Amino acid sequence: MSTWQHHNSENASLPDSANEPSSVDSSELLRINRSLSKRIYELHNIFRISLELTSILDRKRLLFTYIVNVIGLLRANRALLLLPDTHDPHWLVPAISRGFGRRKHRDLRIDSRKLHQLVRSQPNTLWPVDSAAVRETLAPVTARLQKMEIQLIAPLTNVGRVVGLVMVGGRVGQEPYHEEDFELLSLINNFFAVVLTNVNLVEELEQLSITDGLTQLYNRRAFDQQLKKEISRGKRYGQPFSVVLLDIDHFKHYNDRHGHPAGDELLRQFATLLQRSVRETDVVARYGGEEFGIILVGVDERGGQAFCRRLQKLITGYPFRHREAQPLGFLSASFGIASFPQDATDAASLLQCADRALYTAKQMGRNTMRTYQQSRRARRHTVNSFNVQVQG
Numbered sequence: 095m096s097t098w099q100h101h102n103s104e105n106a107s108l109p110d111s112a113n114e115p116s117s118v119d120s121s122e123l124l125r126i127n128r129s130l131s132k133r134i135y136e137l138h139n140i141f142r143i144s145l146e147l148t149s150i151l152d153r154k155r156l157l158f159t160y161i162v163n164v165i166g167l168l169r170a171n172r173a174l175l176l177l178p179d180t181h182d183p184h185w186l187v188p189a190i191s192r193g194f195g196r197r198k199h200r201d202l203r204i205d206s207r208k209l210h211q212l213v214r215s216q217p218n219t220l221w222p223v224d225s226a227a228v229r230e231t232l233a234p235v236t237a238r239l240q241k242m243e244i245q246l247i248a249p250l251t252n253v254g255r256v257v258g259l260v261m262v263g264g265r266v267g268q269e270p271y272h273e274e275d276f277e278l279l280s281l282i283n284n285f286f287a288v289v290l291t292n293v294n295l296v297e298e299l300e301q302l303s304i305t306d307g308l309t310q311l312y313n314r315r316a317f318d319q320q321l322k323k324e325i326s327r328g329k330r331y332g333q334p335f336s337v338v339l340l341d342i343d344h345f346k347h348y349n350d351r352h353g354h355p356a357g358d359e360l361l362r363q364f365a366t367l368l369q370r371s372v373r374e375t376d377v378v379a380r381y382g383g384e385e386f387g388i389i390l391v392g393v394d395e396r397g398g399q400a401f402c403r404r405l406q407k408l409i410t411g412y413p414f415r416h417r418e419a420q421p422l423g424f425l426s427a428s429f430g431i432a433s434f435p436q437d438a439t440d441a442a443s444l445l446q447c448a449d450r451a452l453y454t455a456k457q458m459g460r461n462t463m464r465t466y467q468q469s470r471r472a473r474r475h476t477v478n479s480f481n482v483q484v485q486g
Contacts, residue, residue, distance in 0.1 A: 168278070176261070309362055371405050372388060
């Protein structure tokens, strides 16, 4: 008997029902097909979102992209992202939100240390806001979160460290959340936490490249860059500004007498005083050694002089350590002022003018200020006096 005949003879011996296709409810097949299609669509969205997040290096754009995608993916009516406070990283504060009133969550603060305890004690990284774990851990703010109509909270973790917290409101149409929604949020949060950590590292490296390590002010490189930007802005809009170079008087005497650690501490205190004395729009930098530079945006020569007089009084009256041992009996500084466009219209020339003014102030006995125009007049007077003596 051939193989084909043997196969058919076996089939002939089977009951008729075995040769018929199994009957499955068509509505069940349709339901399964729709469920699979939805799952494929959601996973495709997660893949798309992950690619989008990993391609972003700008912090503001990253946060916006994340919060919008969380709302879209979960069909939520609101979402709030909290990140570490720049002044105290132990506290998480609002960074970006959608769907809330303007000031509804402005002063909300979450202790990340308590959140870390919650992450360690609970294997799940997403909780309903009314769960026992959340009520116990975040007791001071639980009632407020419920008033804000928050339903879910999920910490963002990277290498076991809490780097943020996302809070999600209800779904559009009041539909309940399902297990699949929790999985989707966990997936997008894992991607986002890694990308956010990388962006933070990039920002830290950029900050280190433009910051003086001792004083935490801008360094010389960053100051030069800011000055060029201000030159361009001044030429475009016709806006004046002034550059101030100031030098701590008799700093070598201070260092030699009290030691370099004391000198470093003096520079840190001096830098803090400068930073507190300017506006947010102004630029302060450690220009080199005991020399500092300030860009006074929108301030002409007269305004620069007024600023330096105020700063001079602050410096001489500040209780710096060992100030009484300085040659003048207190700590002081000398100032050189140059203004755009009066004195120069390019960065190099403007700095040279301010440096000449500072040199003149030093020659005048220190603890004083000179503008570039004053230094020019002083130089002409010196030259003329010399010529008169020679001719005599």
